[in-house]
Amino acid sequence: MPTETTMIADIQAVLKNYTDDRDNLIPILQEVQEMSGYISEESMDVIADYLDITPTEIYGVATFYTQFVFTRPGEHVIKVCLGTACHVKKGQQIMGEIINYLGIQPGETTEDYKFTLAAVACLGSCALAPAVVIDGEVYGRQTPQSVKKLLKEIRES
Amino acid sequence: MSGIKLKIDGKEVEAQAGDTILDAAKNAGIDIPTLCAHPSLEPYGACRLCIVKVEGMRGYPTSCTTPVADGMNVNTTNEDIIQLRRNILKLLLSGHTSPCVVCLHKDLCEKYRPTPTKAGRTTRCGTCSNREDCSLKGYSDEYEIKDLEVPVIYNNIPVERDDPFMDRDYSLCILCGRCVRICKKLHDGKGAIDFIGRGKDARIGTVFGKDHTDTNCQFCGACVDICPTGALTDRYAKWLGTPDEVVRTTCMLCPEGCLIDLKVKNGQVIGAQATDLTVDARVCAIGRFVLPQLFENPSRLRKHMIRVVDGDRKVSYEETVEHAAEKLKSFSGEAFAMIAHPSTTREDIYLMRKFTKEAMKSDNFCVVKIDKATTLVDDTIVNGIESGKIKAAFTTGDYLGKELLDKLEVLIVADMFPSKATEQADAVFAAGALAETSGTFITKAGEAREINVCAKLPDDIYPDWKIISDVAAKMGASGVAVKSSEEITKELPESQVAKSVNEGSPIEDLALLPRIYRGHKFEDIVCALKALVIKEEPVEEETRETGEEKRFKILEKQELVPDTHMLKVYAPAVAENCKPGQFVIAMVNEFSERIPYTVADWDKDEGTVTINVLEAGRSSREVALLKEGDHLAHFAGPLGKEIDVKKYGTVVLGGGCYGVGGIYPLAKELKKAGNRVICVIEAASHYLLYWEKKLKDACDELVITTKDGSRDIKGGVQEGVEMLVGRGEKIDQSFIIGCTFMMMLVCEETKKHSIPTLTAMNPLMLDGTGMCGACRVTMGEEVKFACVDGPFLDGLQIDWKELMQRHSAFRSEEIESLPQEHSKHKHLCRTI
Ligand code: SF4
Ligand code: SF4
Ligand code: SF4
């Protein structure tokens, strides 16, 4: 993992490719996210300085688009579907089990940066409800037991 | 310039190119409702409340964004428009905390509960400090919204209470964007707040939800002043009601000398605001938030004092003048010095100088210089005192160090706040200043601005010029004495234009905020300022040692619904003797008020007692802020008479707010005694209902009522009773626990059907011992005391009208003891 200072340097390198026109905000954010996997508080400050706008404004713009994330993601990203079908099939129970097992809430990352947990609306896998997606792969018809086993395997791998 | 002619509602109207339809209508005296539009902001077009019909145009354009055109024919109020506006309002209300808007008992409620209840967060208009001044409520009344017909949602966003001066309760936000836009407009496009997220998650906030102290917020207060709802509030002013008048004056607290509008009620300053929401009219955080808190400040000097052989004595103004004159008499000439603060009117400074010269025959006069948070006195005066040449001084504040003070033989002080100088002085005048006096002030830019009297001084307290003038007169220097400050103005020489040095302004830089007035640091007077000017680490809370490990320990604490907190307290002796209907008295610490709480549950084996606390004032706020593991200083009980547990037949138990918990033990015991128990509970909206399952299991039937109709029966407990009677239920006895207003309404209903009704009069009690008399209740010819004879009294005999009137009289006093808290510095105090 790069240290904070090298990250700031990297962001400054990215900024070199853009003029300080406010319209460049979104492409800059996209590039930074691509590079570091997320947009940190520090990088937001650096970008704000460069474009002469406030970090709050950047945060406002960035949170408008769901593609941006603001915390360093874990190695494995777990998305639990809470869409209608999954909800009916007790998706919340699956979520509860994961929360218990990992000790984090949706939107959070474990301290060892191993897992990030997210709640999502319909993944388009309603036939497989309740569904969980781990690192892009769909795991359907989960039970609290099966999902726990799955996470255990990943953790130990 | 040739005008554009158009027709609005049949009226010929002239407008200028570039005007919007809204502008044209306003100029023609035609009202169009608006929420997101504001005269100080560019058109925005988000709320759509201002829609109109324009002949030849499709749909309903928003008048705040549509420019006028020649020959336009506009209709602002046809039936369709009204209907559309109603729908818009309903949608806004459904996501707002608005049960009161559609409540059946609204008119009576507003009559008998004239001031809002001070809740921690606002769950309805009844607990909203902005209710007298809310556009949303105003329009909803105007458009006669009676039912919401859409699901009611409570956003349940935690209130932001950690910043100084401002409370931000975004659960009330309607996303009109006014705050975001004004912040950008006033701060060069650099807003401290913005829209965060989108769709149904969109809200107003800062980067990563940080405190405003960690952003570029300048604490100008513009967002608070422009918010059309109660979402953003000024923590000091919020419960003080609406001002009777707004008086323009000049803030003298730093050389900028900004014009400022002070809000005044009953002769007291209750708030401040910039004179306009423009860049030029901005004021700094000190002017906006600190200045108004100086006048009614709890630490303020309110009594004149003279030093006598055996200590200090509080005396009349006259005596103080005499004493001061007597003391100064023998120090004429170079032995005397006078020291003043620059935040003083030109008139007062002139008079002080003249006093020094003519009454005291001395040249030793100085206006101190301020360097950040330090006060600098002229070297000549400091040297004079050190060398013993100067033996007597008259100062308007705390300017001299202890050593210098000790050297003086005589010290006279006129000040607003106590200090080491007032402690040591021979005579202390409690002085009036700033917005309590009149005169002129020369700003940094060299402009002479008017200081106007905004606040009334208490009897026997006078402004500086009068004190100086009276002492002079007493000393026989009649040339110095004046009858009014205006008299001095006439005498003043042509204003000596001050040098305008441009070294930045506190309006743009928090680091330049004025820090000191008359030698007192602002943050010592208004302690919330600490969070802004001293970036100190939060103070660690002292742990309370009780000796007995578990005594009155809070074993469990939960916010059941917004503002209602459940506390399970370890108090075996209380639990052992608890009977249904009784109450306990709790105190958070030895300084807090004694507050009676109805017992909601108890467990003899565990030794615990459960109370449900409604956060509605300073004391209950203190309780609400406790955490699991904390200890109460005092928890006494059980008190009051228990109810008579026997077989009545069919019993109705009515509960509202904390009473929903209060009826629970009654339900259990009365059911055990063989009664058919029907519980009727009420809440303003569905999101305020709690303990449903618990109650359902304890009784035979649970009837739910909500004021906005978002669950089951629309209305309150009385509508529940009405329904029961209507379906043929024969009710043998009823017990009602809730606020006085609610019990009054229920009794009107039960009286109609001659249902025996016992009401729990706890809300009246102040100390629960019969000493204070606050809980006096008139019942027919008899007078009873709720805390001794009750809490349950015969509701059908109580003179409710008299009670409610007396109660609203109490209210204003209760408001005096404002709950003020800023968790960053972990303590409670009355200034914020
Ligand atoms: S107080 Fe002033 S600077 Fe701070 S958020 Fe409000 S408008 Fe912006
Ligand atoms: S906080 Fe007030 S001004 Fe800001 S968007 Fe919400 S309702 Fe409008
Ligand atoms: S800048 Fe602030 S303290 Fe100074 S005069 Fe203006 S409002 Fe008062």
Ligand code: FES
């Ligand atoms: S006032 Fe015109 S859209 Fe809000």
Ligand code: FES
């Ligand atoms: S009017 Fe507010 S609860 Fe009835």
